[in-house]
Amino acid sequence: GENVEQHPSTLSVQEGDSAVIKCTYSDSASNYFPWYKQELGKRPQLIIDIRSNVGEKKDQRIAVTLNKTAKHFSLHITETQPEDSAVYFCAANPDSGGYQKVTFGTGTKLQVIP
Amino acid sequence: ETGVTQTPRHLVMGMTNKKSLKCEQHLGHNAMYWYKQSAKKPLELMFVYNFKEQTENNSVPSRFSPECPNSSHLFLHLHTLQPEDSALYLCASSQVGTSGGYNEQFFGPGTRLTVL
Numbered sequence: 001g002e003n004v005e006q007h008p009s010t011l012s013v014q015e016g017d018s019a020v021i022k023c024t025y026s027d028s029a030s031n032y033f034p035w036y037k038q039e040l041g042k043r044p045q046l047i048i049d050i051r052s053n054v055g056e057k058k059d060q061r062i063a064v065t066l067n068k069t070a071k072h073f074s075l076h077i078t079e080t081q082p083e084d085s086a087v088y089f090c091a092a093n094p095d096s097g098g099y100q101k102v103t104f105g106t107g108t109k110l111q112v113i114p
Numbered sequence: 115e116t117g118v119t120q121t122p123r124h125l126v127m128g129m130t131n132k133k134s135l136k137c138e139q140h141l142g143h144n145a146m147y148w149y150k151q152s153a154k155k156p157l158e159l160m161f162v163y164n165f166k167e168q169t170e171n172n173s174v175p176s177r178f179s180p181e182c183p184n185s186s187h188l189f190l191h192l193h194t195l196q197p198e199d200s201a202l203y204l205c206a207s208s209q210v211g212t213s214g215g216y217n218e219q220f221f222g223p224g225t226r227l228t229v230l
Contacts (some may be wrong), residue, residue, distance in 0.1 A: 034218065043204065043221040044157070089157060100145060100210055102219065104157035 002027040004092050006105030013080050014113050021108045023090035024072040032093035033066060033073050034102070039086045047088075048075070080112045116140055120205050120222035127195065128230050135190040135225045137205030145210045146188040147219065148180060152201040163188060164210060195229045202226050 003026040013019050025033075031052035036044040050057045050064045050073065057064050061080075066073040077084055090105040118139045127133050139146060148160040160174045163182040177199075179191040188205055205222040 043223050045221070046218040049218065087156075100147075100208055100219065101162060102159060104159075107156045 002030060002092055002094055002101075002103040004090060004103050004105040006090050006108060008108060009106065010109045010111070012111045012113060015080060015082060017080055019075075019077045019080055019084070019110055019112075021075045021088055021090065021110075022072060023074070023092075023105050024070075025092040025103075026071065027092065027094045028068075028071065029094040030092040033064070034091050034093070035064060035075050036089045036091065036104075037086045038089065038107075044089060077110075080110075082112050082114050085110060085112045118205060118207055118220050118222035120203075120225050122225060123223065124226045124228075126228045126230065127192070129195060129197070131195075132191070132193040134192065135203055135205075135227075137188040137190075137222055139186055139188075139205075139207035139220070139222075141207055141209075141220060143207040143209045143220070144185055145208050146182060146185075147206040147208075148188065148190055149204040149206065149221075150201050151204055151224070157204075161190075192227075195227075197229050200227055200229045 006023045011019055034049035035047050037047045038044040048059050048062050048064050050066050052068055055066055061078045063076045087107045087109050089107050091102045093100055093102045121136045145164045147162050150158045150160055159172050161180040177194050181189040202224045204224045206219040208219045209217050
């Protein structure tokens with residue numbers, strides 16, 4: 001089955017700096033890569049996703065890059081703000097023939113210091 | 115109610131009790147999921163139901179028994195649990211195309227389960 005590794009497990013940055021979280025996956029059949037943000041005591045929510053036919057996607061301060069050859073993808077947050085503090089999960093979704101079998105990474109706790 | 119709801123939000127049970135967790139999605143999705151979230155293994159997929167049929171059982175012990183009576187409701191029946199089963203149980207739903215085309219999973223708020 002799919003195995004997703006995520007690094008770092010914790011990350012502290014000064015407000016205004018950039019943050020980068022990296023993930024690798026094992027199953028070459030994976031073709032959908034979502035990123036979820038989970039604030040303390042709240043449910044995970046999708047912040048951005050990328051599909052295998054795209055190498056990069058950007059949404060305001062958030063961007064995700066995908067390297068299918070190397071089987072890794074990264075989340076980039078620029079101009080970080082205190083409200084970006086949360087746990088971020090990457091995930092990989094192989095083609096399962098009509099249903100989603102998402103494997104999540106272990107999470108990165110991001111702290112943005114004002 | 116909108117989105118994905120779960121009840122109860124908190125549950126404390128003994129190892130010999132039988133209880134059920136309930137999830138309801140109001141989004142018209144065709145797939146529902148149970149996840150276990152603990153400090154040791156965040157976001158473990160437990161079960162997947164696609165068009166009411168169970169399509170995935172991720173090696174979950176039989177003391178967890180899912181039920182999906184229709185595409186909007188999902189239950190997780192619990193019996194003879196162990197203290198290590200204490201965790202946050204999250205339900206999610208998504209719309210899946212018949213030939214793939216995956217979309218965002220929407221999560222419920224979770225049930226915080228404590229097994230004594």
